[in-house]
Amino acid sequence: MVASLKIVHHKRLQSTNSTAYRLAQLSAPEWTVIVADVQTKGRGRGRKKWESPKGGLWFSILLRPNVSSAKLPLLQFLAAIATRKALENQTGLSVRLKWPNDLVLGNAKLGGILIESKTLGDSVSFAILGIGVNINQTKSQLPPGAVSLRLVSRKKHDLRTLLRAILDQIKSSSDDLDNASRIMEEWWHNCIHRPLRVQVTLPKGAVSGISKGIDEDGALLIETDGGKIRKVSEGSLRLLYD
Ligand code: BT5
Numbered sequence: 001m002v003a004s005l006k007i008v009h010h011k012r013l014q015s016t017n018s019t020a021y022r023l024a025q026l027s028a029p030e031w032t033v034i035v036a037d038v039q040t041k042g043r044g045r046g047r048k049k050w051e052s053p054k055g056g057l058w059f060s061i062l063l064r065p066n067v068s069s070a071k072l073p074l075l076q077f078l079a080a081i082a083t084r085k086a087l088e089n090q091t092g093l094s095v096r097l098k099w100p101n102d103l104v105l106g107n108a109k110l111g112g113i114l115i116e117s118k119t120l121g122d123s124v125s126f127a128i129l130g131i132g133v134n135i136n137q138t139k140s141q142l143p144p145g146a147v148s149l150r151l152v153s154r155k156k157h158d159l160r161t162l163l164r165a166i167l168d169q170i171k172s173s174s175d176d177l178d179n180a181s182r183i184m185e186e187w188w189h190n191c192i193h194r195p196l197r198v199q200v201t202l203p204k205g206a207v208s209g210i211s212k213g214i215d216e217d218g219a220l221l222i223e224t225d226g227g228k229i230r231k232v233s234e235g236s237l238r239l240l241y242d
Pocket of ligand 1: 014015016017018039041042043044045046048049050051052057058059060101102109110111112113114130131132133134143145146147
């Protein structure tokens with residue numbers, strides 16, 4: 001039996017992930033959800049900034065999954081497929097996925113997912129699942145390469161309804177964490193670079209080739225020009241159209 005959702009709404013926060021992380025350390029129950037209308041220090045991976053003006057959906061879910069820390073990357077993929085499905089069901093728009101953590105509409109970035117966690121050896125003390133989706137922003141409120149639901153559907157969407165739909169979808173699929181191959185199959189099925197030519201910029205250097213799939217630990221498999229399969233665990237991916 002999973003606990004019920006507790007949604008805590010703020011007008012303005014630095015980052016919903018930071019607030020959720022602090023609450024987790026203070027023993028807040030899992031499925032506490034922190035939402036903010038505006039984030040003043042929204043974060044992406046590494047030191048990247050996440051633009052979070054009013055009009056988008058910025059929230060973090062506190063989870064205490066009973067899995068080994070090796071399974072944490074799966075949570076990000078599970079969240080991506082659940083968010084994708086909820087958005088598509090609610091809007092009829094075709095939301096797709098890009099490795100490792102992007103939600104994409106057309107060729108532009110609609111949203112992203114940021115997992116932060118505290119682990120004790122092999123076990124997970126808690127995980128913060130941060131999700132950002134551009135909903136009602138106009139073009140001038142979006143960074144280059146980004147899109148909002150409104151830009152494509154040409155209408156405004158109700159943030160609360162979308163939040164509820166995403167949370168319900170994540171909650172009802174959270175037991176699937178035991179089924180890594182199913183999560184990865186569904187993720188790959190909705191991936192925009194399946195199987196296309198890509199380049200992944202790594203912390204050091206870059207790898208290019210045909211993206212062939214994702215491993216159960218979340219790594220991307222790339223077939224390089226020499227025919228070898230390279231396993232890439234982190235980096236930024238772009239599609240190559242040559
Ligand atoms: C992500 O990082 O895509 C994860 C974003 C997670 C944001 C949520 S909002 C709620 C929670 N609280 C937080 O503080 N964060 C989470 P990454 O893959 O590193 O992408 C970051 C890059 O996306 C930036 O360097 C920009 O190029 C681009 N970007 C920034 N803001 C954007 C936006 N609103 N829409 C689309 N792209 C954006």
